[in-house]
Amino acid sequence: MPIPAAARALMRATPTVVRLQNRGLIFVSGSQAAEFLNGLISTAVTTQSLGSFYSSFLHAQGRVLHDVFIHATRDAKSQPAYLIEYDATAPADAPALLPMLKRHVLRSKVRLRDASDEYNVWAAWGHDSKVGDSRRWMRAQSGAIEPEWDSSPWGLEGEALVDRRAEGMGTRRLVRTGDRPQEAISHDEGVPDDYLLHRVLRGVPEGVVDIPPMQAFPMESNLDVMGALDFRKGCYVGQELTVRTYHTGVVRKRILPVLLHSPTPTSHGLDNSQSHSRFTSGLSIRASLTHAPGEGRVARPRGTGKLLSTLRGVGLALLRLEHVEGLEKGDLKFDLVDEGAVASNNNASFVTPWWPDWWPKQVEGV
Incomplete structure (x- = not known):
């Protein structure tokens, strides 16, 4: 299933930089800062290779609390x-990150504060950010997929973080409040919706809408593919269920980008602007047969x-892989289910x- 032409037409052609207004930051310092984080996040933290990277905090039962970027820096004593970005x-019913971290400090030589x-967090794309990208793919029998790099893929201390969650994502940079990133000189300045559309079109989930705290499982949310899970590091919160799923479980769902079709599409294949309000996050997607079943009992798609996130007729969706396979074969179709709307064949x-x-597509270690 290649990217539809209607979705490709939405991709921004010019280099763009956007300030991300929904991002919070927590400063972690102290002589045991690396050891402290290493026991909590799903990737390894070492002082030998100080650099920035993508990771996550998991609940003890293996569900995601926050997907995060860790930006390496120095404290006042160097x-x-x-x-932590x-x-x-x-949401109010999700554990707040800073109080949760403070509960884990105990006697560790660690200091935490809201920064x-x-x-400000800025994202930039449309420039060359493929330097050093020598990635290979490894797949487990469970369907988990993980990237493997020859060198540090995310960038080094003091540099912009290369966003390697997906090709073409660009870079992220922390800038002192009131200042502007160096990319502002050569890039067009966009708005947060430009960044949302940018990552949706590349199939990159991010934040609480796409990865709901206490609900989402890491591999179903593509955290493995995006480099946020280390299945070989030592103990961390949520490791047991995550590693068990990797070795003996089955990944049954994935987040994929989707094209949203309204009952009154334009000639370009996308819904018209007046229909955009129809598509809101949280709607159910039902798989149904495209043709009448033959003789015998046919199992209804389970x-x-x-x-999840939606904008301008495209979005991200958490889908069952068996349903996606059925759609690829032409046996199934996906319908949006709005429980508050009157069902009709004319407005589906x-x-x-x-x-x-x-x-x-081609992975090793199967």
């Missing part, structure tokens, strides 16, 4: 320190998918997913 718009007012909206261009 000791290694870290800035996370989605600050978490959200001190820095379960439903869920629409439908969904077309596609696999991102960067998604691993």
Whole structure:
């Protein structure tokens, strides 16, 4: 399923830089900062290779609390320190990140403080950010997929973080509040919706809408493919269920980009602007047969998918892989289910997913 032409037409052609207004920052310092983080996040932290990277905090039962970027920096004494970048718009019923971290400090030589007012997070794309990208793919029998790099893929201390969650994502940079990133000289300045559309078209989930705290499983949310899970590091919170799934479980769902079709599409294949309000996050996606079943009992497709972030007729959706396979074969179709609307064959909206261009096709270790 290549990217549909209607979705490709939405890709921004010019280099763009956007300030991400929904991001919070926590400053972690102290002589045991690396050891402290290493026991909590799903990737390895060492003082030997101080650099920035993508990771996550998991619940003890293996569900995702926050997907995060860890930006390496220095404290006032030039000791290694870290800035945790996370989605600050978490719902009220989700555990707040800073109080949760403070509960884990105990006697560790670690200091924590909110640094959200001190820095702004900027994302830039449309420039060359493929330097040193020598990635290979490894797949487990469970369906988990992980990238493997020859060198540090995310960038080094003091540099912009190369966003390697997917090809073409660009870079992220922390800038002191009131200042502007160096990319502002050569890039067009966009708005947050430009960044949302950018990552949706590349199939990159991010934040509490796409990865709901206490609900989402890491591999179903593509954290493995995006490099946020280390299945070989030592103990961390949520490791047991995650590693067990990797070795003996089955990944049954994935987040994919989708094209959203309204009952009154334009000639370009996308819904018209007046229909955009129809597509809101949280809607169910139901798989149904495209043709009448033959003789004998035919099993009804089990379960439903869920629409996540949406914008301008495209979005991300959590879908069952068996349903995606059925759609690829032409046996199934995906319909949006709005429980509050009156069901009708004339107003039903439908969904077309596609696999991102960067998604691993040929993998090793099967």
